Amino acid sequence: TISANALLGAFSKKGKLTEAREHLEKIANPSPVSFNIMLRAYIENGHLHKARNMFDKMSNPDVAAWTQVIQAYSDHGELDEARKLFDRAPNRDSVAWTVMVTAYAQKGNIHEARTLFDRMLDKDPKAWTAMIKAYSRNERLLDARRLFDQMPVKDMMSRTSMITAYARKGDLEEAKSLFDECKERDSVLYTVMMKAYSQHGKVREAKALFDEMPYKNVLCWNSLLTLYVKNGYFEEAKDVFLDMPSRDVVSWTAMIKAYGDNKQGKEAIKLYHRMEGEGVQPDHVTFVCMLEICAELASLQQGEAVHRRIRRSKYRNFTTVLNALVHMYGKCGCLSEAKAVFTEIRNPDEFSYTALMSACYHNEQYWEALQMVPHMVQQGILPN
RNA sequence: CUCUGGGGAUGAUAAG
Numbered sequence: 001t002i003s004a005n006a007l008l009g010a011f012s013k014k015g016k017l018t019e020a021r022e023h024l025e026k027i028a029n030p031s032p033v034s035f036n037i038m039l040r041a042y043i044e045n046g047h048l049h050k051a052r053n054m055f056d057k058m059s060n061p062d063v064a065a066w067t068q069v070i071q072a073y074s075d076h077g078e079l080d081e082a083r084k085l086f087d088r089a090p091n092r093d094s095v096a097w098t099v100m101v102t103a104y105a106q107k108g109n110i111h112e113a114r115t116l117f118d119r120m121l122d123k124d125p126k127a128w129t130a131m132i133k134a135y136s137r138n139e140r141l142l143d144a145r146r147l148f149d150q151m152p153v154k155d156m157m158s159r160t161s162m163i164t165a166y167a168r169k170g171d172l173e174e175a176k177s178l179f180d181e182c183k184e185r186d187s188v189l190y191t192v193m194m195k196a197y198s199q200h201g202k203v204r205e206a207k208a209l210f211d212e213m214p215y216k217n218v219l220c221w222n223s224l225l226t227l228y229v230k231n232g233y234f235e236e237a238k239d240v241f242l243d244m245p246s247r248d249v250v251s252w253t254a255m256i257k258a259y260g261d262n263k264q265g266k267e268a269i270k271l272y273h274r275m276e277g278e279g280v281q282p283d284h285v286t287f288v289c290m291l292e293i294c295a296e297l298a299s300l301q302q303g304e305a306v307h308r309r310i311r312r313s314k315y316r317n318f319t320t321v322l323n324a325l326v327h328m329y330g331k332c333g334c335l336s337e338a339k340a341v342f343t344e345i346r347n348p349d350e351f352s353y354t355a356l357m358s359a360c361y362h363n364e365q366y367w368e369a370l371q372m373v374p375h376m377v378q379q380g381i382l383p384n
Numbered sequence: 385c386u387c388u389g390g391g392g393a394u395g396a397u398a399a400g
């Protein structure tokens with residue numbers, strides 16, 4: 001059963017849902033894990049509905065099944081449904097609690113995140129680290145530090161999280177001081193410090209850290225690439241892109257964006273096609289970047305081509321992608337298409353409304369743009 | 385003690 005499950009997982013990763021389904025039916029003694037993998041396959045491939053259907057039919061879903069459905073709702077912005085399931089679950093382990101804490105943190109509800117964290121009985125380092133990050137991403141650096149200091153056993157990941165918080169805020173000194181205190185340093189820690197230096201324009205110092213890394217995976221190389229792009233070293237970035245041992249979708253996307261930022265949108269689009277030609281699949285960020293470039297070029301033709309590509313992908317329902325589509329159509333003079341895409345957004349956020357407003361703006365519908373404000377407030381989304 | 389779910393690092397979306 002275990003090797004059958006591994007195969008099932010492989011089908012899932014490749015997005016081959018029908019094969020996965022057929023394979024599951026052929027497994028003689030499917031275990032709970034088998035069903036969980038199938039559940040996961042639906043979720044990962046953007047079929048939350050099918051996942052929920054399957055989950056509802058499961059006779060005795062275990063805590064892992066509950067947890068991944070909860071997380072799926074959270075990832076789709078449906079926090080209320082996630083919470084309902086969390087409260088209904090027959091039992092909750094530390095994974096489930098941490099998922100729920102993170103879910104609230106992502107929605108900006110730091111208070112509820114902390115309430116849940118405090119109710120947790122056996123807090124492992126992962127739970128602590130999640131809560132530190134929750135404060136960090138919600139601009140609550142002092143609370144993050146207080147929690148960090150209260151942590152009974154600090155591991156490298158919690159330290160990295162804390163250093164990231166300082167780096168985000170631009171507090172290079174405090175970041176460096178914590179970094180220096182670390183006895184163990186892996187490359188993740190180095191990339192965080194690189195980012196801190198990068199934000200201060202200290203390119204040489206950041207590069208020195210890169211050279212010191214104990215190992216260099218593609219993520220480390222991507223950090224170097226970004227260091228150069230963000231600081232305006234376009235030529236160096238191109239060199240790194242060519243020299244790095246392997247390139248993933250992040251590398252390609254960063255480089256596509258770099259061309260776009262340097263007013264070479266046409267080159268960026270060419271690079272995108274090279275990426276697909278090499279078998280690297282674009283993801284939601286790639287699509288957003290591409291749409292941004294099409295919008296900048298005001299090229300409806302290119303924008304529509306990207307839209308068609310998106311429709312074939314599992315990112316077609318992502319709010320960020322739809323937001324970028326709204327903006328692209330607006331910028332290209334298709335206000336009606338922009339509005340049509342907007343209606344497809346299941347959970348519009350502040351960016352969705354701003355994108356729609358910008359679409360009205362670019363098409364000189366100023367009164368309509370203003371009317372969006374009461375509309376979004378009605379939906380509980382406050383203008384920033 | 386690599387069959388499924390949670391924690392740290394890299395790329396992204398509005399206005400200007």
